[in-house]
Amino acid sequence: MGRLPDGEAAPADGRLPEGTAADAPFGTYIHVPFCSVRCGYCDFNTYTADELRGATRAGYPGDVAREIALARDVLGELGPLRPMRTVFFGGGTPTLLPADDLVAMLEGVTDAFGLAEGAEVTVEANPDSIDAAGLARLRDGGVTRVSVGMQSAVPHVLAALDRTHDPERVPLVVEWARDAGLEVSVDLIYGAPGESLGDWQRSLDAAAAMAPDHVSAYALIVEEGTALARRIRRGELAAPDDDLQAAMYEAADATLGAAGYSWYEVSNWARDGRVARHNLAYWRGHDWWGFGPGAHSHVGGVRWWNVKHPAAYRDRLAAGASPALAREVLDDETRRVERVLLESRIAEGLPVGLLEPEGRRAVAGLVADELVDGRAALAGRVVPTLRGRLLADAVVRRLLP
Template identity: 35%
Template sequence: MTAAAPPLALYVHWPFCVSKCPYCDFNSHVRETVDQARWRDALLTDLAQEASLLPGRRLGSIFFGGGTPSLMPPDTVAAVIDAAAAAWPFEDGIEITLEANPSSVEAARFADIAAAGVNRVSLGLQALDEEALRFLGRAHGVDEGLAALETAQHAFARVSFDLIYARPGQSLAEWEAELRRALGFGTEHLSLYQLTIEPGTRFATLAAKGQLTIPDGDTAADLFEATRAITAAAGLPAYEISNHAKPGAESRHNLTYWRYGDYAGVGPGAHGRRQGLATLRHKKPENWLAALDRNGHGIEREDALALEERGVEALLMGLRLGEGVDLERIAQLAGGVAPVDAGAMDRLVRRGLAARQGARLRITEAGMPVLEAILRELVI
C-alpha cells in the first residue's frame, strides 16, 4: 500500500498595485482599470487547468499573493476558494492566506474577505516610522497601518505582518526599539526582511548613482543577530531565515515551498512545482490573458527537472529552515546521492556553522548570518 501524497499548496497571483514601491522586484503592475469579471473568470480557468493535472490530492493551503491581492473583490476571492474546494478536498484546518496593504480603504474590506473564506492575513506594514515609510514608497502612514492591523486582528483568526530593516542610516538601537514595539502588538507571526537592492528597481537606479547606500555587512550581521535574539526571547523564534512565529503558528503554505512539496501556481508570473515539473505562467497580465484565450491556461513554460536539480533545489530551500533537511530524502530526490560536498560539510560542522545528527543537517545560529556563503561551499 502506497503512502498518501502530502497535501498540495495553491498559490494565486493578483498582479495589480496602486503604485510600484521602489524596492519591489515582484511581478506587480499598475493599471488604470481592471475588468474584474474577466479576471475572475481567467483565474478560475487557470486553476481548472492545474486541477486537471493534479487529481486525487488534498489541499493544505491557499495563498493569495501579489501585487496587492487585498485589492481583489471579495467575491473573486470567494470564487477562487470555492473552485479550489471543488477541485481538491481540503485538509482539516486548511490555511488560507491573503497578502494585504494596511490602508484604510483595504482594511474596510477585511470582514468581507474573511467571510469569503480567508483565515490568515499577511499585512505589509514594512516600517513603524513615518520617514521610513516615505522612503520605502508606502502610501500608508504609521497610524493608518496600525489601525489596519487592529482591524485585521478582529477579522482574521491568524495575522502576520512584514517589516523591512537594515534601512539606510538605521542604527541597531533604532531597529531594536522598532522590533520590540512590533512584538508588542501580539501577532503570532512576523516576516522580517533586510533591505536588499534588487536589479531593475528604482532603488537599484539610485544605488548605481551613489545616491543610496545600505548598511555594510558587519552592521547587517549585527542587526540580523539582534533580530533573532529579540524575537526568540519574545516567544517568536526564527523558524526560517526571515520568518518568526510562535510554535505552531508557522506559515504552512511557505513551509510547503521550503520543504519542497508540490504546489500549483496560477495567475500571471506564478511559479509551481508539479510532480517534478517546474511550471511558469506568463508574467505580463495582458500576455497571460491572451494565453488563456488561446490555450485555456496561462502556462508559458513547463520544464522537467533533472533529479540532480530537484535535489539541489530541495537542499537550497530546506537549509533556510531552522529544522534543516533530511539528507536521505535529498538523496532520494536527487536520484541516489545528495548533492553535498562531504568535506565541506565536515568543515562546517567543526566550525560550528552546521550541525549533523543522523541524516539531518541544519545550519546553526552561528551559520545563519552567512547562509549564502555556506550554500556556495556546501552544495555541489
C-alpha cells in the same frame, strides 16, 4: 521587474509529461498583480492602473477561474485530485480587489479541488487597503490568516521604501484581524537607505508589541531594473551595508526570541507553532499550482511559469490555451541540489543522507566553525546556528562542493 527564466516551450494545452508524479502534499498560490503605486525596491510582477493594456481588475477573477478549470483538467489526467492544504493570495496587493473577489477565487479553487481539513488560507494585505469589514468578509469566506505588509514603524524608512501607509494604522489592522478570528503575520524589511540600527529596533519593538502569531523579516535586496537600483547607481542613495544588515538580523533574532518567537526558516519566526505552512511547503519541495500572470508552479519535478502581463494572461485563457510560457523538467540530481539549498535554511534541518560524500565530510568542519548545530548533526540533520543563518550561502557552498 525581473525576467522570467529560460526553459523549454510549454505546450499550449498545459499538459504535463507522461508519468509525472502527483503524490506530494499540494497547495496553490494565487497572484494578484495589481498595485496602486510601485515601490522603488520591488521587482515583483505587478502593474499599476495605467499599465494594464486593457486587462482589468474587475475581470481578473474570471481569468483566474479559467486557469483553475485548466488545472483541474491537467491534474485530473495524472490521477485522483488532491485537496489543497494551503492557499496563498500574494502580489502585488491582493486587498486592492474587493474581499468578495478574493472569496470568489477561493471558492473556485475549493469547488475544483476541495480544501483539506484545517487548510491554511492566507491573504497578503497592505495596511491602507484593508479595513475591519473587509477582514471579517475574508474570514467568513474561508480565509484563516492575513499577512500584513508593515515593513517598518519609522516614517522616514517607509518613505525610503516608497511605502504609502501610516505606520499607526498597522496596530489597528492587526487588532481588526484578530477580532475577525484570523491568524496574523507581519512582514518587515531591514536595511533601507538611511535606516539605522535604532530605527530597526523601533520597528522590531513595535512588531513584538502587537503580538502577532508570526513575523517575517527580510533583508532589503537591491534588484536590477528597479527604481532603487537606479538611484543607488546614480549615487543618490547608499547601497545596503552588509555588516549593518547582519547586526539588524541579530537584533531581530534576539528581540523576537525574547518575545516568545522561534525561528523556523532563516527569515521567519512564529509563536505557538504558528508557522506559515504555505511557505514551509516551498522549502520542503511540495507541489503547488501558481495561478495568475507570472506565477510559477511545481508538480512532480516539473516546474513552469506563466506569461507575465495580465493582458497576455487573459488573452491566452480566453482563447482556450494555457497561460504557461515555458517549463523545465528537473532531473534527480537537480532536485537533490534544490533540497539541499532549501532544507538547509529551516529549523527542522536537512537530512545528512542527502549529501554526497564530500558534503557529508564537510559537516564536521561546519560544526567546528559554529555554523551548524552539533547536536542536530549527531542526529543526522544539518541545522544552521545563528552564525550559520547569517552565512547561509557559505554553508551551502561547503555542503555542495
